[in-house]
Amino acid sequence: MAARTVKLAVIPGDGIGPEVVAEGLKVLEVAAARHDLAVETTEYELGARLWHRTGETLPDSVAAELAGHEAVYLGAVGDPTVPSGVLERGLLLRLRFDFDHYVNLRPVRLYPGVESPLAGATPEDIDMLVVREGTEGPYAGAGGVLRKGTPHEVATQDSVNTRFGVERLVRFAFAKAAERPRKKLTLVHKDNVLTFAGELWQRVVREVGAEFPQVCVDYCHVDAAAMFFVNQPARFDVVVTDNLFGDIITDIGAAITGGIGLAASGNINPGGTFPSMFEPVHGSAPDIAGQGKADPTATVLSAALLLDHLGVPEAARRLEAAVAADLKTRTPGEARSTSRIGDDLAARVAE
Amino acid sequence: MAARTVKLAVIPGDGIGPEVVAEGLKVLEVAAARHDLAVETTEYELGARLWHRTGETLPDSVAAELAGHEAVYLGAVGDPTVPSGVLERGLLLRLRFDFDHYVNLRPVRLYPGVESPLAGATPEDIDMLVVREGTEGPYAGAGGVLRKGTPHEVATQDSVNTRFGVERLVRFAFAKAAERPRKKLTLVHKDNVLTFAGELWQRVVREVGAEFPQVCVDYCHVDAAAMFFVNQPARFDVVVTDNLFGDIITDIGAAITGGIGLAASGNINPGGTFPSMFEPVHGSAPDIAGQGKADPTATVLSAALLLDHLGVPEAARRLEAAVAADLKTRTPGEARSTSRIGDDLAARVAE
Ligand SMILES: CC(C)[C@H](C(=O)O)[C@@H](O)C(=O)O
Ligand SMILES: CC(C)[C@H](C(=O)O)[C@@H](O)C(=O)O
Numbered sequence: 001m002a003a004r005t006v007k008l009a010v011i012p013g014d015g016i017g018p019e020v021v022a023e024g025l026k027v028l029e030v031a032a033a034r035h036d037l038a039v040e041t042t043e044y045e046l047g048a049r050l051w052h053r054t055g056e057t058l059p060d061s062v063a064a065e066l067a068g069h070e071a072v073y074l075g076a077v078g079d080p081t082v083p084s085g086v087l088e089r090g091l092l093l094r095l096r097f098d099f100d101h102y103v104n105l106r107p108v109r110l111y112p113g114v115e116s117p118l119a120g121a122t123p124e125d126i127d128m129l130v131v132r133e134g135t136e137g138p139y140a141g142a143g144g145v146l147r148k149g150t151p152h153e154v155a156t157q158d159s160v161n162t163r164f165g166v167e168r169l170v171r172f173a174f175a176k177a178a179e180r181p182r183k184k185l186t187l188v189h190k191d192n193v194l195t196f197a198g199e200l201w202q203r204v205v206r207e208v209g210a211e212f213p214q215v216c217v218d219y220c221h222v223d224a225a226a227m228f229f230v231n232q233p234a235r236f237d238v239v240v241t242d243n244l245f246g247d248i249i250t251d252i253g254a255a256i257t258g259g260i261g262l263a264a265s266g267n268i269n270p271g272g273t274f275p276s277m278f279e280p281v282h283g284s285a286p287d288i289a290g291q292g293k294a295d296p297t298a299t300v301l302s303a304a305l306l307l308d309h310l311g312v313p314e315a316a317r318r319l320e321a322a323v324a325a326d327l328k329t330r331t332p333g334e335a336r337s338t339s340r341i342g343d344d345l346a347a348r349v350a351e
Numbered sequence: 352m353a354a355r356t357v358k359l360a361v362i363p364g365d366g367i368g369p370e371v372v373a374e375g376l377k378v379l380e381v382a383a384a385r386h387d388l389a390v391e392t393t394e395y396e397l398g399a400r401l402w403h404r405t406g407e408t409l410p411d412s413v414a415a416e417l418a419g420h421e422a423v424y425l426g427a428v429g430d431p432t433v434p435s436g437v438l439e440r441g442l443l444l445r446l447r448f449d450f451d452h453y454v455n456l457r458p459v460r461l462y463p464g465v466e467s468p469l470a471g472a473t474p475e476d477i478d479m480l481v482v483r484e485g486t487e488g489p490y491a492g493a494g495g496v497l498r499k500g501t502p503h504e505v506a507t508q509d510s511v512n513t514r515f516g517v518e519r520l521v522r523f524a525f526a527k528a529a530e531r532p533r534k535k536l537t538l539v540h541k542d543n544v545l546t547f548a549g550e551l552w553q554r555v556v557r558e559v560g561a562e563f564p565q566v567c568v569d570y571c572h573v574d575a576a577a578m579f580f581v582n583q584p585a586r587f588d589v590v591v592t593d594n595l596f597g598d599i600i601t602d603i604g605a606a607i608t609g610g611i612g613l614a615a616s617g618n619i620n621p622g623g624t625f626p627s628m629f630e631p632v633h634g635s636a637p638d639i640a641g642q643g644k645a646d647p648t649a650t651v652l653s654a655a656l657l658l659d660h661l662g663v664p665e666a667a668r669r670l671e672a673a674v675a676a677d678l679k680t681r682t683p684g685e686a687r688s689t690s691r692i693g694d695d696l697a698a699r700v701a702e
Contacts, residue, residue: 084542084543085542085543085544085546085549088543088544089543089544089546093544115470116470117469117470117581117582118468118469118470119466119467119468119469119470119471120470138510138544138545139544141546142507143509143510143545143546143547143548144547145547145550145551147514150514151514151515152513152514152515153513153514153551154511154512154513154514155512155513155547155548155550155551156493156509156510156511156512156547156548157509157510157512157545157546157547157548157549158494158507158508158509158510159489159494159507159508159509159510160505160507161505161506161507161508162503162504162505162506163498163501163502163503163504163505164502164503190595190598191435191436192435192436192439192440193436193439193440193444193489193490193595193598194489194494194508195436195440195492195494195508196494196495196496196506196507196508197494197506197507197508198436198508199496199506200496200504200506222598222599223598223599223601223602224602226577226599226600226602226603226606227602227603227605227606227611228606230468230469230581230603230606230607231468231606231610244541244544247541247544247573247574248573248574248577248599249577250574251574251575251577251578252577252578252581252603254578255577255578255579255581255582256581259582260578
């Protein structure tokens with residue numbers, strides 16, 4: 001019997017979500033077992049089907065049950081039959097906000113053997129960690145509309161940035177930077193234009209930075225950062241940024257490291273008051289759903305972030321090593337099915 | 352004597368600005384003369400020096416004089432000795448806003464012979480026109496700070512989107528799309544999260560689109576667009592987007608087409624009530640200023656946009672052809688000086 005059992009809530013979600021989560025769980029369970037950890041899962045049917053049946057995205061009773069788990073593992077939400085944003089806001093963002101996932105952790109790593117669209121890029125060039133804010137900024141949902149439908153209509157959309165929210169994120173990012181060999185932290189913002197928010201972010205980075213004299217601090221406007229992700233990715237080690245900038249630059253990060261099929265993320269509540277949530281960066285890809293074509297690797301790598309969060313880094317490294325080994329063997333155009341990739345990864349983890 | 356004389360206000364600005372503008376003017380004058388247009392320039396010393404001397408970024412009297420010109424040609428503003436944002440907002444953005452430059456036009460083209468950081472990218476893959484809003488959105492300067500310097504500080508930053516402002520931009524973008532062979536327009540936004548602004552943009556695109564049945568309309572979340580710029584740039588023809596998203600994606604556009612040294616832009620007031628302004632996308636690059644190392648090509652290409660705006664498209668095409676021919680001859684690591692590149696381009700235009 002395993003020394004410890006973790007209670008994991010599983011939300012397969014929509015589109016390819018169920019397929020990739022099935023493989024993620026397969027690999028996660030083997031990796032956990034190798035390190036004396038059992039995984040007890042409870043599955044929740046949330047997403048488009050529930051919404052069509054009941055009009056609900058996240059019933060309060062379900063939210064309360066989820067809160068009783070140590071972590072949440074999510075596939076993807078979103079479906080063409082549901083108006084844009086309903087599931088994203090009603091389920092995904094609601095969980096991030098309700099569970100105070102103020103750290104959205106997104107590693108951007110080029111694995112050996114993976115083809116980057118950037119000519120000549122090597123794994124040494126691209127190895128960063130984006131620490132994206134997850135509970136405020138432009139995602140606050142603040143704003144409004146005046147005189148809708150008239151020529152005088154005005155729609156506003158407000159970014160809300162708090163000292164509390166920025167400081168705890170920035171401190172987390174510095175701590176991560178301090179643990180890494182390069183010890184470099186880059187703030188990405190647009191302080192020459194977004195002066196109110198930008199000045200707060202800059203000041204917090206300066207003040208918290210005083211606690212981390214070993215970390216080298218840099219600043220980059222978001223437009224320049226977007227460019228440097230493409231033509232000088234080696235500039236970056238840890239990147240700290242707001243919710244919207246983080247959304248954009250981590251998709252560039254996914255693009256330069258071989259695509260969204262490999263990009264993992266963790267929505268972390270560092271204090272542990274609420275369960276953290278792990279999910280691939282990609283969406284539900286309804287066009288290829290149910291065909292066994294989806295690459296489960298991003299979901300598997302998200303399980304590595306989960307294992308790290310649970311304090312079992314050896315299992316996380318084992319899982320990442322399995323992925324790294326698998327990626328090295330891939331050939332362009334090979335067409336292993338979703339479950340075959342999961343089987344292969346599970347077998348490597350079991351080795 | 353030329354049939355027509357255009358009155359051009361020139362703002363060389365800071366850093367490499369004066370160097371690249373000198374070459375831009377050299378080439379512009381030759382191209383204009385070939386098409387019976389004389390250019391009469393008045394130079395304005397705005398930027399870091401003026402600010403240090405007088406504390407002013409754009410004296411009202413100068414703004415009034417600039418308004419009396421047909422167009423403005425600008426190098427770059429910004430200097431490390433001036434606090435971040437002072438010149439950007441006090442000069443560059445003030446001109447864009449005061450002169451109602453609601454269209455920020457940014458072609459993203461890969462010229463033959465230019466090396467893209469994207470492996471295997473060809474000129475056929477990358478040929479788009481980004482139509483960025485220039486006078487509202489997150490650049491409005493709206494927002495504020497509460498309880499500054501306390502643990503309870505809140506900083507907000509508000510995006511202001513008007514029906515009037517969005518509609519005129521979107522109509523301009525559709526008209527551009529209708530003129531191009533592919534006739535495709537992609538709205539880039541984040542309507543699943545930024546719901547108030549996003550819904551307005553979507554609705555305006557739908558409504559204005561009804562006037563342009565020949566144009567195929569697409570939508571892309573900004574995060575996905577940032578990714579597709581890198582791994583599927585051929586998806587895009589005309590892109591219409593807000594001020595901040597446009598800022599970010601056009602820098603990715605610059606990166607994938609060989610860097611910021613080649614990216615041109617026009618800040619257009621289509622009605623002609625105010626002078627439009629043409630400038631390279633790059634900044635003042637103080638680290639290489641005064642050394643003759645800057646590439647003036649982006650500034651030269653901005654002059655092509657100016658010639659188009661002045662209604663002399665033959666001169667614009669001639670200038671672009673000269674740039675295209677020059678780019679084909681470049682070899683990696685070649686080190687022609689700024690003025691040498693200008694001379695070579697002027698000679699080609701004169702041919
Ligand atoms: C689906 C969407 C709401 C979400 C976001 O914007 O955060 C996604 O793009 C992501 O990056 O996880
Ligand atoms: C300098 C800055 C204010 C400007 C902007 O954000 O628009 C620049 O980045 C640009 O793209 O022209």
